[in-house]
Amino acid sequence: MIGIFDSGVGGLTVVKEIKKLLPDVPIVYFGDTARLPYGNKSRETIQKYSAEIVDFLKSKGCRTIVVACNTASALAADYIREKYPDLKIYDVVSTGAEAVAETTKSKKVGVIGTTATINSSVYKKKITELDSNIEVFTKACPLFVHLVEENWTRRPETRKIARTYLRDLKLKKIDTLLLGCTHYPLLEKIISGVMGRRTKVIASGEKLAEELKKNLDKRPARIATRSVAGGDEYFVSDLTEHFERLAEKILGKKAKIEKIML
Ligand code: DGL
Numbered sequence: 001m002i003g004i005f006d007s008g009v010g011g012l013t014v015v016k017e018i019k020k021l022l023p024d025v026p027i028v029y030f031g032d033t034a035r036l037p038y039g040n041k042s043r044e045t046i047q048k049y050s051a052e053i054v055d056f057l058k059s060k061g062c063r064t065i066v067v068a069c070n071t072a073s074a075l076a077a078d079y080i081r082e083k084y085p086d087l088k089i090y091d092v093v094s095t096g097a098e099a100v101a102e103t104t105k106s107k108k109v110g111v112i113g114t115t116a117t118i119n120s121s122v123y124k125k126k127i128t129e130l131d132s133n134i135e136v137f138t139k140a141c142p143l144f145v146h147l148v149e150e151n152w153t154r155r156p157e158t159r160k161i162a163r164t165y166l167r168d169l170k171l172k173k174i175d176t177l178l179l180g181c182t183h184y185p186l187l188e189k190i191i192s193g194v195m196g197r198r199t200k201v202i203a204s205g206e207k208l209a210e211e212l213k214k215n216l217d218k219r220p221a222r223i224a225t226r227s228v229a230g231g232d233e234y235f236v237s238d239l240t241e242h243f244e245r246l247a248e249k250i251l252g253k254k255a256k257i258e259k260i261m262l
Helices: 012-021 043-059 070-083 092-103 115-120 122-130 143-149 156-171 184-195 204-217 220-228 241-251
Strands: 002-006 027-031 064-067 088-091 108-113 135-140 176-180 200-203 233-236 257-259
Touching: 002 012, 002 043, 012 027, 012 204, 012 241, 027 043, 043 064, 043 070, 043 115, 064 070, 064 204, 070 088, 070 092, 070 108, 070 115, 070 122, 088 092, 088 204, 092 108, 092 122, 092 176, 092 200, 092 204, 108 115, 108 122, 108 156, 108 184, 115 122, 115 135, 122 135, 135 156, 143 156, 143 184, 156 184, 176 184, 176 204, 184 200, 200 204, 241 257
Parallel strands: 002 027, 002 064, 027 233, 064 088, 108 135, 108 176, 176 200, 233 257
Antiparallel strands: none
């Protein structure tokens, strides 16, 4: 059983990538919708929330945890790794940084994310640890989360905001742009359009799914036991119709979602 969590609905973009590669491995998803957004909260609060969620996922039998939220990955992944040495923890920041380092040729890259993620500088640190020749330019794009939540993923207003946010990154002539936030893959068309053909836009969840598959393939017996264990389960700390609609849009199918107080 793989436990996957996010501050809300956006982590389902990561679930989708994981399901593409590992369709038979059951997952337990938790979206902390009652306490989102995480993107403007302090490290201490995000660590506390993340630990509470990991406790819940552990109680559901998950031994592998995916931190699908970039903000929680940036500010709490190392904390939960230390607190739960018995669990295998994957986070989108580590794998996203690897994807960037593997993709760039010009060694000029961009990362966009929430204010908390960008202010933590963790992407910059991880990417330059992998290759010190890479120049990393970053930009917080806090409005993108709200635009996705409002389903404004094709509006001209959104394109205009994207142009404003991405202007400086465009001038830096980056060849790779990492979408360092769970919500941003839903704006990929607009973001790619603004950045132009020379910039490859990548999402942090894709590489994570590949890594997860690689590691699980090494232990087929564990996949087999998981596969017979049951279907996927989706939990949130607050359930609204709005969430259900967005979840369906991201997953491309209706999922049974339960509300649970931690
Ligand atoms: N899930 C968050 C992230 O990937 C975005 C939404 C939020 O701020 O909670 O950074």
